[in-house]
Amino acid sequence: MSAPATSVARAPEGASGVDVAHGGVRQKKDRVGSLVEGWLRGHAVLIYAFLYIPIVVVVVFSFNATDRRVTQWEGFSLKWYESVLNDTVVQGALANSLIVATSTAVIATIFGTMAALGLQRAPRWFRAPFEALTFISIIVPEIVIALATLVFFSSTFDILNSLLDLKLRLGFQTIIAAHALFNISLVMLLVRARLSGMDRTHVEASYDLYGTPWRTFWQITFPQLLPAIIAGSLLSFTFSFDDYVITTFVSGAGSTTLPLYVFSTIRKGVTPATNAVAAVMLLITLSILLIGQIAVWRNARRSGQHGAQASVAGMITEQSG
Amino acid sequence: MTASLSPGTEIYPGPVSARPRAVVPDGAIGPTPDVEIVDVTKRFGTVTAVDRMRLAIAHGEFYSLLGPSGCGKTTTLRMIAGFEQPTEGEIFLDGQPIAGVPPYQRNVNTVFQHYALFPHMDVAQNVGYGLRQRKIRGTEERRRVAEALELVRLGGYDKRRTWEMSGGQQQRVALARALVNRPTVLLLDEPLGALDMKLRKEMQLELKALQREVGITFVYVTHDQEEALTMSDVIVVMRDGLIQQMGGPTELYERPVNRFVADFIGTSNFIEATVVEPPDEGRHVAVRSARGLTLRGRVTDDEATVRVGDTVTVASRPERLEVVPADAAAPVGAGITQINGRVQQGTYLGDQTEYRVLTEEAGELIVRHQNAAGAGGAPGVGPGDPVIVRWQRDANLVLAG
Numbered sequence: 001m002s003a004p005a006t007s008v009a010r011a012p013e014g015a016s017g018v019d020v021a022h023g024g025v026r027q028k029k030d031r032v033g034s035l036v037e038g039w040l041r042g043h044a045v046l047i048y049a050f051l052y053i054p055i056v057v058v059v060v061f062s063f064n065a066t067d068r069r070v071t072q073w074e075g076f077s078l079k080w081y082e083s084v085l086n087d088t089v090v091q092g093a094l095a096n097s098l099i100v101a102t103s104t105a106v107i108a109t110i111f112g113t114m115a116a117l118g119l120q121r122a123p124r125w126f127r128a129p130f131e132a133l134t135f136i137s138i139i140v141p142e143i144v145i146a147l148a149t150l151v152f153f154s155s156t157f158d159i160l161n162s163l164l165d166l167k168l169r170l171g172f173q174t175i176i177a178a179h180a181l182f183n184i185s186l187v188m189l190l191v192r193a194r195l196s197g198m199d200r201t202h203v204e205a206s207y208d209l210y211g212t213p214w215r216t217f218w219q220i221t222f223p224q225l226l227p228a229i230i231a232g233s234l235l236s237f238t239f240s241f242d243d244y245v246i247t248t249f250v251s252g253a254g255s256t257t258l259p260l261y262v263f264s265t266i267r268k269g270v271t272p273a274t275n276a277v278a279a280v281m282l283l284i285t286l287s288i289l290l291i292g293q294i295a296v297w298r299n300a301r302r303s304g305q306h307g308a309q310a311s312v313a314g315m316i317t318e319q320s321g
Numbered sequence: 322m323t324a325s326l327s328p329g330t331e332i333y334p335g336p337v338s339a340r341p342r343a344v345v346p347d348g349a350i351g352p353t354p355d356v357e358i359v360d361v362t363k364r365f366g367t368v369t370a371v372d373r374m375r376l377a378i379a380h381g382e383f384y385s386l387l388g389p390s391g392c393g394k395t396t397t398l399r400m401i402a403g404f405e406q407p408t409e410g411e412i413f414l415d416g417q418p419i420a421g422v423p424p425y426q427r428n429v430n431t432v433f434q435h436y437a438l439f440p441h442m443d444v445a446q447n448v449g450y451g452l453r454q455r456k457i458r459g460t461e462e463r464r465r466v467a468e469a470l471e472l473v474r475l476g477g478y479d480k481r482r483t484w485e486m487s488g489g490q491q492q493r494v495a496l497a498r499a500l501v502n503r504p505t506v507l508l509l510d511e512p513l514g515a516l517d518m519k520l521r522k523e524m525q526l527e528l529k530a531l532q533r534e535v536g537i538t539f540v541y542v543t544h545d546q547e548e549a550l551t552m553s554d555v556i557v558v559m560r561d562g563l564i565q566q567m568g569g570p571t572e573l574y575e576r577p578v579n580r581f582v583a584d585f586i587g588t589s590n591f592i593e594a595t596v597v598e599p600p601d602e603g604r605h606v607a608v609r610s611a612r613g614l615t616l617r618g619r620v621t622d623d624e625a626t627v628r629v630g631d632t633v634t635v636a637s638r639p640e641r642l643e644v645v646p647a648d649a650a651a652p653v654g655a656g657i658t659q660i661n662g663r664v665q666q667g668t669y670l671g672d673q674t675e676y677r678v679l680t681e682e683a684g685e686l687i688v689r690h691q692n693a694a695g696a697g698g699a700p701g702v703g704p705g706d707p708v709i710v711r712w713q714r715d716a717n718l719v720l721a722g
Contacts, residue, residue, distance in 0.1 A: 199437065201433050201434075201435065201437040202437055202439060204404060204424070204431075204433070204437065205431070205433060205437035205438075205439070206425075206439075206450070207403075207404075207423070207424040207425045208402060208424055208425075208429075208430055208431045208499075209425075209430065209450045209451035209454060209498065209499075209502065210425045210426075210451055210454035210455055210502070211425055211450070211454050212425055212454075213425075215454060216425075219450075220439060223441045224440075224441065299441075302441055302482075303440035303441040303484070
């Protein structure tokens with residue numbers, strides 16, 4: 001290869017503003033190009049700032065020592081965390097949220113994975129409509145799903161309660177069911193993408209080496225699906241953990257989750273306590289993501305994968321590509 | 322590249338024909354073949370991939386299924402492995418019919434085209450996979466895995482990740498993973514296709530040596546005639562789902578039964594002709610080409626009936642032809658054909674020089690001249706020169722098919 005200095009006279013088309021590597025060797029006549037590039041770079045910085053500054057503000061102000069004015073910094077303090085974590089209402093809501101999110105993740109992962117495996121084997125004419133439905137269920141506005149599940153639950157509960165003299169009502173189980181519903185599609189999508197990218201000859205090789213279908217699944221297919229399954233369960237957890245719209249429709253007495261609690265408190269105005277709750281939620285979500293990332297990363301390192309297959313985020317974007 | 326077409330490998334040592342042959346005629350009494358394919362047809366929709374195939378694969382031999390893509394060789398392999406079921410007919414493994422027996426219950430192992438090594442397992446885990454499925458674990462597994470790795474010269478590589486290894490090494494792991502199970506038959510699906518030329522040649526010889534050493538029957542699928550000639554005891558030439566010819570490398574090269582085989586294995590000159598004299602006891606016939614050239618040669622296919630007036634093709638191998646300058650005093654002896662022509666092209670190939678000579682009586686002929694030390698081709702022969710092409714009668718192969 002020749003030295004880059006001779007070939008970098010013009011910025012390649014489609015190069016985005018974040019291409020900093022060749023900045024030093026740019027030549028004079030490319031002034032317009034570098035102007036555009038500088039502008040794009042500034043733009044990128046602005047976008048990230050726009051995305052993350054509010055979050056940083058929330059976290060920073062959760063350490064605010066103020067007693068009254070939430071937007072006025074009066075010194076560092078952990079007192080809001082202390083008060084929030086000692087608040088039995090918050091504790092209850094946090095526990096509820098963890099229960100809901102964990103159950104949702106488990107249910108959505110198991111059923112989503114099974115559905116993906118089932119569809120993989122199905123003939124094309126059968127598979128195609130279900131794949132379309134899966135996509136649609138992700139696109140459908142949350143409020144529609146919320147309303148639909150509410151109507152479904154209340155009408156079926158009415159019928160069942162009057163017919164069988166039961167006492168079914170909205171609560172944990174309805175929140176979990178509704179959350180699982182929309183997260184199954186998500187897991188399915190991730191696992192399907194991974195499945196269709198998998199080398200069929202590995203399965204044949206296992207059969208060839210006396211592996212029964214059952215053993216082949218657990219020894220060959222499952223380990224290769226694991227990153228997608230982990231990514232799916234993590235996403236389910238986080239989506240369920242911070243869901244507000246659906247939860248507010250199908251929750252009942254005693255099943256207030258953290259997002260519902262936060263929303264109810266800000267009606268009385270944002271306090272540093274609210275910020276502290278938000279920061280705690282953020283911490284939980286990020287920890288979960290980090291744990292998952294480590295798991296996926298270790299798996300990838302063992303089987304020599306790079307790029308998209310080696311990160312949770314990559315796994316998620318991979319299926320949309 | 323073309324230089325290798327003329328088989329330096331053609332002088333196959335005697336044992337090949339001395340050993341019991343695979344061609345077990347109906348009703349013959351002998352050892353049970355490892356694999357017997359009886360009238361097997363495989364159709365995919367309207368496409369017939371394999372057409373009423375009959376083949377007996379004898380124990381301990383190296384078989385090649387050779388043919389262009391789409392000839393049914395891989396389908397045949399997959400039916401033996403159990404990944405495909407025959408539409409008609411029956412396959413016997415060790416004398417037992419195996420219709421409906423899933424791949425994981427067949428004592429057959431495959432080396433896949435792209436190896437299909439399990440990425441999430443190290444070398445030892447890959448090699449031991451088949452053993453573990455059969456509940457062979459612990460020290461016995463380790464001993465046999467080490468043995469198999471030793472066999473493919475990968476001793477000490479146990480803990481390596483397969484994706485860190487070179488193509489040739491991955492190939493060996495795939496071989497070890499199959500051989501460690503001591504299958505009745507080892508199936509190989511173009512396993513050398515992904516390797517570069519030099520490594521491929523090395524692996525060919527190594528595979529052959531390995532096969533002799535372990536004594537397991539190999540069934541090797543390839544579209545590379547040179548590969549088949551180098552390694553096989555028996556080559557099965559296939560086309561459009563039909564077996565064209567089957568035999569040892571020498572037999573296929575020296576006596577191809579039809580034009581397809583003569584063309585697919587090595588290079589041939591073809592002359593269309595009509596039979597003018599019926600075959601004698603040695604099955605030699607006299608034929609005349611459209612341009613009036615009379616040739617004598619042996620009918621290669623012993624089963625073909627040849628009558629006067631039949632259209633046949635006379636094939637000759639380029640290295641059996643000789644080219645000399647037109648003014649050279651060449652003695653004309655009995656059984657020597659001589660025709661005039663003009664050199665169109667001469668290509669120096671190192672050990673040989675290939676000439677394309679345009680002749681009045683036989684069209685374009687390819688002649689290969691074995692280069693002597695210090696000579697860049699046949700003396701006094703260059704492009705545009707008038708020449709004489711001459712060959713012995715026994716170079717003529719009369720193809721009835």
